[in-house]
Amino acid sequence: MIEVNELCKTFTRVVKDDSNKKNKKLKTKKEEFLAVNNVSFTAKEGEILGILGPNGAGKTTLLRMLGGILTPTSGSIKVGEHDYAVNQNTAKKHIGYLSGNTKLYGRLSPRELLITFANLYEMPKYEIEKSLEEIIKVMDMEKFIDNRIENLSTGQTQRTSIARCLIHSPKVYIFDEPTLGLDVLSSKSIIEFMKNEKKKGKTVLYSTHYMEEAETLCDKIIMIHQGEIIAYGTSKSLKEKTNTDNLRDAFINLASERWDLGEK
Template sequence: MIAVQALVKEFPKKDGTTFRAVDEVSFEAAHGEIVCLLGVNGAGKTTTMRILSTVFKPQSGKASIEGFDVLTQGDQVRRNLGFLSGDTGLYARLTPREFIHYFGRLYGVQDNAIKRRIEEMSALLDMREFLDKKMEFLSTGMKQKVSIVRSIIHDPPVMIFDEPTAGLDILTARNIIAFIRDCKQRGKCVLFSTHIMREAERLADRVIMIHQGRILTQGSLPSLREESGLTDLDDIFVYYVNQASADAKVEAHEF
């Protein structure tokens, strides 16, 4: 499971001040659940996920994957985590088989297990014919399949998808969405981010709306609909953004 508590991440700016990309973010995600981080570009989704995957270190707050602290137990965190984003590149001069073996070994998976898994997944994702072609010759869809296998080669209990469908065509995107559903079926804990409301609507058990580094609201879709009195997720999102800025104005007046 994923547990995030009062997470803060600031980046230094050239003028000496800091920019708060993630501001006191707290949430949890359990096994067998798909949780969606929903927000416009620059809301802090990617930064949050990078903290969870130990790429960034937070200034304050806590975050853990399967109970392992991202700050102090990075190795265990990464071992329990699969990470996939829409715009990751691949090593052009390697074949998918070599590429997956490379990451499997880095995760400490035995070679036999890697082989088995490649067989299994390539049958499932229909990738046998290009397993030994250099990746520079693969299409976007093929590449994304390779990335999928790479992300679960160590069979992690937690999966994080950062804008997994960004820049992909409809057919490839469908593959990814099917894969995310599949992860849930297998009882994994899934966190994914998107700025596309429809995607959140179709996939998520729970939605966390995030704006300017802060969480606006979180809950299941029905509960959000009920609370806002609106049906369309677009409208609901705008409703919460407006509410937050109204709150901010009131605060300013009081001050």
């Protein structure tokens, strides 16, 4: 389980300064903006939680905070009983984080990579061997487990990335666009993997642009726009609320309603 309370992340950006229009020289100024604004939710054991929204909505920033890559400006994150503010390193041992643009060490084989990460998690040798055997079978990696990563196909590389997240048997998976740019068969294997981990009682947080994919896969869905949660519920309840027959139209309906009415 992962519990998030009032999470915020502020960044500083450089913008054009129009305060003195008579001055023809281009001036800039720094201003702060909220990339994630007061986000709260709970994802339970054995649940796939979809996080949907357009580019720039704050999805990746949110997931990077949950994965311990970014430090929140305010708010709290708990993985099970482990609070990030108390001991982030312990909490992170229960998380498997996958980004859509994860870079791997090209000169290593998937086997060497997995052993390297297992050692970083301080796993005993017998556990590493057992985990490797299971992962190779589950992710169908027998044919390329000892090939260099730089020579793998896109689908094989993505499976290796997921295997890296799986090696220490985390309680929570955080997947940021895991099927982006993949062929149908590679996408299917990743989706089946998430379903299987759900059956084992694992928690999966899953960000995607593919709303049709989320519609069939996710138990609950968070819709995020301009750093804020604008809706939360099942696919069915969100469609009923907006009187639509798909999540894409439901999101457009909810986003337009919220921002066109002057709430932002």
